[in-house]
Amino acid sequence: MSAMDPTEVFRQEASELFEVLEGALLDLGQRPDDRELVDSAFRALHTIKGSGAMFGFDKVASFTHEFETAFDRVRKGEIKPTQELISVALAAKDYIRALIEDPQSTDDIIGEAILDDLKRFVSSDRPAAGVAEIVEAPPLAPVHSKQAGWHLYLEFESHILRNGSNPLDLLDDLCKLGPCFVVPVTDGIPFLDEMDPEDCYLKWDVKLHAACDKAAIDDVFMFVSDEMKLTLSPLEQVEAPAPAPLFQLLDEEPAPVVEMPTPVVEVVAAPVAVEPAAKAEPKPAVKPEAKLESKPEAKAEAKRDDRGIATVRVQAERLDELMDRVGELVIAQARLTQLAASGSDLSIKMIAEEIERLASSLRDTTMGARMVPIGSLFGRFRRLIHDLSRDLSKPVEFVTTGEDTELDKTMIECLADPLVHLIRNAIDHGIEDTATRMANGKTEQGRIELAAVHSGAQVLVTVKDNGGGLNTARIRAKAEEQGLIAAGAVLTDHEIHQFLFHPGFSTAQTISALSGRGVGMDVVKRTIENMRGSIDLSTRSGEGTTVTLRLPLTLAIIEGLLIRVGEGRYIIPLSAVEECIELTAEDERSRGRNFLNVRGKLVPFLKLREIMTASGTPDRHQKTIIISTGETHVGLVVDQIIGNHQTVIKSLSKLHSDVTIFSGATILGDGTAALILDVAQLVALAQSKVEKQHISEAA
């Protein structure tokens, strides 16, 4: 097992942090008052900075530090994150990503320009420098204040310094809240031989004389709350004047630590009050019974508990490899089961059943390990919509649901590009410009919903907009113009909309940078069908369009229905099977029309013997399997239904890539191959036969 390159580990971690950061920034645009979002963005920034420094990405660390500093006023609640500020912050995030992933493509001038913009936005409402800032400094406790302040005991985890965190910076920040009396606790310092010089051994006992609330202190430690123990208790009320902010009077670099006048230390009834010149080393404060557990500490405790459920980062190729091995095991198990069934040895049959059970369980576990929440994909589109909305001057609200829905990681990767096409189309063609929307009595802001939901063994992903809907008349006119249909042909709206998936078909009157070239929807459809999924459109004029993608949960192993047609055996994905019925003599007599009457509903059927050009005589009692893709149902007439089969999908060779009715192949228990039927293609074939029948009857 080869170890991963540490910088690669950092890149991967940073990539996840960028998603968090981007998500938080985009959400801030919608909810500028949400403190948790600001904190989340800052935590991500801080970790990127710390890890960047640790792995030698000095430029990343220094740029991120500047970014953090400039954005600090947002964290402090002094300014609100405006859309302009969010845009610049996003650009800064992109720059940091480029510094990590492709440093050659970056230019310091760009970085400086971004930082200048950032500083300009955050300082636009900054009060005048100098005196004004001193006036704006954290308020000191008034004379005879009843609020004495806080007693803190800080103990950091030993590795904290390696992460790039600096306790001295935190102490500085703490001292900005008000006069601080900081006492280092040195009893944890080991002898030289026992020491790791990069570990943190110092602890601190701090008395903060400020009328700040606990949240302000939590803010100081929010980035390290997982890596420290913070004990917080209120100082008892005093009737003495608060100490003067001596740091403002120092002539040298303002030292954040303030030496408190002795009387103050004496009157503060803290658990342990140690004078600077005390002989004995300060001891940790005896925690009062009624002490308050700070929020960061509580969080830290919770997270420590969570560490019990540890996660392990595994290379994607290894998961693929594991899935391949499980596939081979499933095939071998099928052979064993078949062999055991043909013999009479009961013990072998029992072992075969046991192995079948174990293989099935291993398959499910392995597939589960490959499942990724689709939310990781949805997050990417938020930025896309943000940018498109800005570029096209179409305010758009983006709503996602079902982010927890899990899909195989390969499916997630394949789904990204089709969704980009669909979302671009929705904004560019679907959502009307603001003036049109207002004229039609709609809200100024358009809306795009991206949703995922489980439906049996499938996942439905929908992209829905509340734009103008498809212009059916224009699509039809274009189809006629391109010779795809005869003028005056009778077609349903649904059939007309299918032309949008025809290669090179576009009704856009102008070609934009985003869409209109007619290369998109056909690619989307092909990609989805290659994933053994299907795509469906529904639209209402003036109300919007919904595109629904139906996807199997996985591309690797599926439950299939094994059937026989002539001498050949085939697999139908079980997720597409609705029911199995017998083909009656009456149905047989309807030859030429090829429709079944299923509980009063006419369902077209295909005789697979004809499609496969099977030799020999058909079985006397032929079966019909009703399959569906969304709303459309089709019957497949077969000779025999053999039964369920765990199907390990193997790709067809390039030689067979043009045989569209098969989506792959599998190996059966006896070592022979069976082809997997492509349900979407068969349904399309049945529909086209029906259409031809309509046309010939009309003629």
Next chain:
Amino acid sequence: MSSDMTEPKWSLRLPADCSIAAIRSVYDLIREAFGRQDRLEIDCSSVDKADVTSIQLLLSAAKTGDAQGRPVVLTSFSQSLRNTLRRAGFASEAMIDQHFPQRKDGV
């Protein structure tokens, strides 16, 4: 890294960078000097970068020397080191004296 063992034999001058980035090599220097000398004087005049790790290392050196009966004396604290000490809460001269045995011939 600029450090040297100068006369008298038991003096060690700390390098400019005593931050976490270089602390391991500073640690090795001090341990090595400890192995050679009965009495160690550490010259802190060149320290330009200091942080929590530098403070801890000096505290540990003093504690180890004290325990082994081999005095460790710190001399000539640089301004940078003093600032770092102050930020860490070693705010008064008395407090610094208490934790860091010094020979005050410098700053």
